[in-house]
Amino acid sequence: MKANDLLPIGDLARRTGLSVSAIRFYEEKGLVEPHRTAGNQRRFLRSDIRRLSFILIAQKLGLSLSEIEDALAGLPQGRTPNAADWKRISGEVKQRIDAQIAALEKVREDLDGCIGCGCLSLKKCALYNAGDKWGEGGSGPRVLR
Amino acid sequence: MKANDLLPIGDLARRTGLSVSAIRFYEEKGLVEPHRTAGNQRRFLRSDIRRLSFILIAQKLGLSLSEIEDALAGLPQGRTPNAADWKRISGEVKQRIDAQIAALEKVREDLDGCIGCGCLSLKKCALYNAGDKWGEGGSGPRVLR
């Protein structure tokens, strides 16, 4: 094994495709905790490449950074997420996706029922009321972009 | 018919469930165009109740205000959206929902394939690359909250 496996931020950026500023931002949010050199420069562990890759993937699946932080809470800094971790975390993610698909299918169904009716009657329109239901939870899923 | 069918903003807020400030904000965005009294107070048409209801519903379906503005562009101020309008607009919305469901199903499939692999290999992981694909279009669907 090589003596010095610590990466400066620019290298990590190149390895993950993230911008340097984004990595610094993630540190601020507590998602990574690099060491520092005597001169105050960040030095990351190799395992942080995967950690950040995981963040990227989870984000694309629609999780917010704070949700990702929760998901990563079980992983000590410096340990690469392994197959078991990934299974646990992706299981949670899958549930979210399932719920999201179900919600959208419900909407589509209501929409089908509504096309041609044109009522837009508040309190009576299924669509409107369905919307109310899942529009209300302040922390509901947030997706795609 | 009553002589004066114009509503002050508070009444409209009560009828739609929107806040007064949100209605003013929508006006600023060009989504409604109330008349004004001699004393500069807003007076809305009754048809604006439905117009705003439509905005609420469309928003819950994941359209941004500017997309809603586009969708409403065909409706002259003062005309309640009728069945034909609703059919046209909801047809567009349905396509968006279908696309969204399809995208999520693709992700779920990839995720199923990935669980247990734990690779997280950039450049090789289907999930990661799938993510890249639909993460890239700057104006993709934006959903649920």
Added chain:
DNA sequence: GCTTGACCTCAACTTAGCTTGAGGTTGCAT
């Protein structure tokens, strides 16, 4: 030992969709 690119912090700016507050005016019921 010096140059230069990579790094540092901190503050301000971005978009979307509003809310909140200050300070002032209107309109309707009595």
Added chain:
DNA sequence: ATGCAACCTCAAGCTAAGTTGAGGTCAAGC
């Protein structure tokens, strides 16, 4: 004719997930 709730404008603040820029420091190769 007056009281006061409801209205008005304008400016600033909020969240998310960063980016951009100014001004300054570090470290590595020659």
